[in-house]
Amino acid sequence: MPSLVINGAIAVLSPVAWLALLVGASDADRLVTHGWRSLKYFTVLSNLLSALASALYLACRLSFGLAPAWLLVLKLAATSAVSLTSLTVAVLLGPRFGWDKMYAGANLWMHLLLPLLAIVDCVLFVPLGTLPPVATLAAIVPCALYGTWYLKRVIDYGAKDAGRAIDFYDFLRWGEERIAALFAGMLAVSWAAGLMLWFGSRASCPA
Numbered sequence: 001m002p003s004l005v006i007n008g009a010i011a012v013l014s015p016v017a018w019l020a021l022l023v024g025a026s027d028a029d030r031l032v033t034h035g036w037r038s039l040k041y042f043t044v045l046s047n048l049l050s051a052l053a054s055a056l057y058l059a060c061r062l063s064f065g066l067a068p069a070w071l072l073v074l075k076l077a078a079t080s081a082v083s084l085t086s087l088t089v090a091v092l093l094g095p096r097f098g099w100d101k102m103y104a105g106a107n108l109w110m111h112l113l114l115p116l117l118a119i120v121d122c123v124l125f126v127p128l129g130t131l132p133p134v135a136t137l138a139a140i141v142p143c144a145l146y147g148t149w150y151l152k153r154v155i156d157y158g159a160k161d162a163g164r165a166i167d168f169y170d171f172l173r174w175g176e177e178r179i180a181a182l183f184a185g186m187l188a189v190s191w192a193a194g195l196m197l198w199f200g201s202r203a204s205c206p207a
Contacts, residue, residue, distance in 0.1 A: 003125035004061060006117050007054040014051035017109040018044055040168070042146050043089075046081035047110045049142060050118050053078040057126070072131055073138045076194055079122045080139035082115035083193040084186060096170065122197045129202025139194025140187050147183045154179065 021038040038044050053074045060067040089111045094102045102111055122128055157166045171179050
């Protein structure tokens with residue numbers, strides 16, 4: 001029952017938080033773009049992926065009482081993605097741009113509260129531990145896809161193009177020679193998040 005409530009909340013609140021960005025109703029002013037261009041942020045994409053995974057998981061649980069393996073893999077990948085979002089804000093972006101801005105308005109939900117709900121659900125209630133260990137590699141897929149797109153744009157255009165920020169996460173401040181290593185590090189963190197979710201679920205949520 002708690003898992004159904006959590007997944008229902010994620011499935012509803014993630015789109016609501018994005019809608020606040022879409023219509024300009026959020027008072028967050030850092031790493032926020034109103035309208036459809038808000039989809040350029042990994043925060044938004046990872047939370048919407050988490051909402052999709054939660055909606056499908058909720059539907060399967062209510063209809064069949066359990067979820068198929070492919071959906072468990074999707075839950076693991078989506079939760080690893082929002083975990084990376086939350087950790088990146090806590091370690092890199094919060095000190096850079098200010099905690100008050102990183103946790104204001106819709107950012108509070110997408111950077112902290114919704115990721116925490118997803119993590120709690122996967123560790124305590126979703127039987128991720130029934131998956132084979134190799135399934136944890138799915139955790140790197142969202143970051144790999146997004147990071148490839150982001151890095152290509154930065155390489156092609158630099159920090160800005162026609163006055164528009166391309167490197168909106170300001171990763172180039174670490175130096176061009178380090179950005180590839182930063183990307184590799186984020187892939188490693190994504191996999192580590194997937195492994196921790198898998199081990200946590202295996203310990204506390206048997207099939």
